[in-house]
Amino acid sequence: MNATVPGLGPYRPRRPGARPRSGLNREGIMTQSPQILQTIESHILELQKLHPAASGDFTGLLNDITFAAKIVSREVTKAGLVDILGATGESNVQGETVQKLDDYANAVFLKCLGTRGQVCIMGSEEMADPIFNDAGPGSHNYVVIFDPLDGSSNIDANVSVGTIFGIWKRRSLLSKVGPADLLQPGRQLVASGYVIYGSSTMLVYTAGHGVHGFTLDPSIGEFLLSHENITTPFEGPIYSVNEGNEPKWSPAVVETVRQLKHGRSGVGGKKVAGKTSRYIGSLVADFHRNLLYGGVFLYPPTTEKPGGKLRLMCEAAPLALVAENAGGYASDGKGPILDVAPDQLHMRVPLYIGSRGDVMWIETMLSGTKGGSC
Numbered sequence: 001m002n003a004t005v006p007g008l009g010p011y012r013p014r015r016p017g018a019r020p021r022s023g024l025n026r027e028g029i030m031t032q033s034p035q036i037l038q039t040i041e042s043h044i045l046e047l048q049k050l051h052p053a054a055s056g057d058f059t060g061l062l063n064d065i066t067f068a069a070k071i072v073s074r075e076v077t078k079a080g081l082v083d084i085l086g087a088t089g090e091s092n093v094q095g096e097t098v099q100k101l102d103d104y105a106n107a108v109f110l111k112c113l114g115t116r117g118q119v120c121i122m123g124s125e126e127m128a129d130p131i132f133n134d135a136g137p138g139s140h141n142y143v144v145i146f147d148p149l150d151g152s153s154n155i156d157a158n159v160s161v162g163t164i165f166g167i168w169k170r171r172s173l174l175s176k177v178g179p180a181d182l183l184q185p186g187r188q189l190v191a192s193g194y195v196i197y198g199s200s201t202m203l204v205y206t207a208g209h210g211v212h213g214f215t216l217d218p219s220i221g222e223f224l225l226s227h228e229n230i231t232t233p234f235e236g237p238i239y240s241v242n243e244g245n246e247p248k249w250s251p252a253v254v255e256t257v258r259q260l261k262h263g264r265s266g267v268g269g270k271k272v273a274g275k276t277s278r279y280i281g282s283l284v285a286d287f288h289r290n291l292l293y294g295g296v297f298l299y300p301p302t303t304e305k306p307g308g309k310l311r312l313m314c315e316a317a318p319l320a321l322v323a324e325n326a327g328g329y330a331s332d333g334k335g336p337i338l339d340v341a342p343d344q345l346h347m348r349v350p351l352y353i354g355s356r357g358d359v360m361w362i363e364t365m366l367s368g369t370k371g372g373s374c
């Protein structure tokens with residue numbers, strides 16, 4: 001079910017040469033009503049109306065994320081103009097070089113999420129430990145885990161990067177907030193989404209009533225509904241994987257990718273065509289493209305990273321919820337990503353995500369190999 005206001009259509013860019021939407025004729029006289037666009041704030045408010053007992057905390061939290069995304073978008077788009085590019089020289093908790101914009105995006109999300117008293121735990125890919133903020137049961141009801149700027153190694157080349165976020169409900173209703181509140185599986189997510197900072201900035205989110213995409217109109221500083229109720233094809237024409245890792249994959253993964261590329265024989269011996277390859281190396285951008293066009297993204301285990309590279313809580317699980325709510329699927333090669341129980345904030349997993357039919361076929365190929373482990 002989707003939560004649009006009756007009578008308000010999705011945002012559609014104007015065709016070149018089409019009449020201006022203002023409804024003014026050449027003499028400046030109003031001849032038609034202006035098209036009404038739906039902002040993300042009004043969309044979120046409509047969602048809140050579906051839950052009459054809602055306190056507004058969750059709505060406020062989604063609005064905080066939207067606001068943070070606008071600020072980060074502003075910095076990402078002007079990154080080429082100011083001296084903000086380049087690594088700080090420090091390493092994050094996984095030993096990877098931290099880019100300056102990572103630091104900035106992290107600080108923005110922490111600042112925006114921490115001020116209204118709805119959040120009891122904030123965890124970020126950029127911080128070794130989560131931040132606990134507990135004023136006792138009854139308040140601070142949400143846990144937010146995010147990757148503030150995923151794909152940041154691409155920033156210097158002006159390639160799309162993104163933010164990924166997941167929101168869980170606090171479990172401890174009568175006691176102090178603790179690890180059980182933090183380490184929840186993706187199945188318990190109440191909302192998740194991502195922001196892609198690309199040729200335009202888009203925010204895509206799901207809170208259980210479909211997956212909806214909003215495009216930032218920089219001239220008015222608003223995210224406007226542009227992709228209502230996104231659904232992904234059951235099978236798609238694209239596979240996305242870093243094929244440079246092939247020497248480090250298990251034989252099962254090598255064979256799986258070979259068949260994705262060359263095709264295979266399907267049910268009743270019917271030939272299933274090979275797919276085309278697209279790989280940006282920026283998870284949000286690769287995921288977003290495949291969500292719209294259909295296909296599958298793979299980050300299998302390698303001999304160097306036997307547990308996979310991508311993080312369960314701030315990358316895989318939030319995107320898995322988006323995929324499932326759009327009709328797709330995400331697997332660690334053995335079962336649903338959403339059912340994987342985290343043992344720590346920065347736990348990594350193998351990831352196969354995208355069109356449901358494609359991911360299920362991969363799961364079958366890898367069954368008995370511990371998700372494609374080497």
Ligand code: AHM
Nearest residue numbers: 096150151152153242281282283284
């Ligand atoms: P990051 O969180 O440090 O930016 O790393 C995650 C990124 C993903 O965006 C992308 O899918 C993956 O790393 C690419 O890895 P590789 O360069 O090994 O193909």
Ligand code: MG
Nearest residue numbers: 125147150151
């Ligand atoms: Mg990341």
